[in-house]
Amino acid sequence: MAIDQYLRKRFFPHIWCAGCGHGIVLNNMLRAVDQLQINQNEMVMVSGIGCSSRISGYVDFHSLHTLHGRALAFATGVKMSQPNLTVICPMGDGDALAIGGNHFIHACRRNMDLTAIVMNNRIYGMTGGQFSPLSGTGITATTSPQKTIDREFDIISLSLASGATFVARTTAYHYKEITNYIKEALQHPGFSVVEILSQCPTHFGRRNKQGDATEMLQRYRQNTTSIGSEAKQKNPELIERGIFRQETAPEYCAEYAELINRAQQS
């Protein structure tokens, strides 16, 4: 298979549950790397802690499996010291936006050339199904037996407001978009955020009576639409998919190199 060369096959079958969306993200992310023909010795994957973060163990790139919420902090260090490497940072919604929320907004603001992937299953999968800042209201979790009253973040609005220069969203159902948006993000010379709605049938699906993995995927098909579509105008509840921003701004590592240059000349 085209993507076999990017896998550490000795760790398969992987630990994710049957039907977990995180595997679909891995599958189609590797196709992006393959289509761009990026040398795997020049790819670095940095992850934190969570089911989603286990992804870094399965890829035959340079990989760092770090601390919960701190993937972007470690990725920043890697990129500052080796700006020629391509750095990708897959995170869970809890990892990226609960414990890691502060790192996330500041990474967006700096505009360093990193690719952040948020694998958003709206729950803490690894620790047994506690609600996250992405669960939204009316959700049953182990920590909300009477359903959540907390409102959710909108990852897209948060990324845009914080200054990310490439921002996109899709779902585990829309596999071609996963590959295409990650390709765009990897090529973008600045901070990229790709949110991918990813099903957790084991905790989110089961507790919220959303059926099995296939039913959860069908829900992504029904509940989402392309940005600015007619369907969205008719039904504002639909979640938009697509590229929300793609623009260039001064990139942090380039600015830093420039600063060193200036200091050496003065």
Next chain:
Amino acid sequence: MEKPKVKEHHIKRSWCKGCGICVSLCPKGVLELNEEHKAVPANASQCVGCRTCERMCPDLAIAIELEQEHETTD
């Protein structure tokens, strides 16, 4: 456009967890779960080579090999 001819469905039995995603999403009803809950190409001749199963498998267990690919790699 000519319909791509499928040479083989390579399914890694030990990687498949029997989630049924490929079975439900295949537009031609090609795949089934056997008694051990592993995906098998029960109606292989119906396959149109769209690769939905390959791309949607969370366990990276499926690879579709097309005739043309085989010829060009020869």
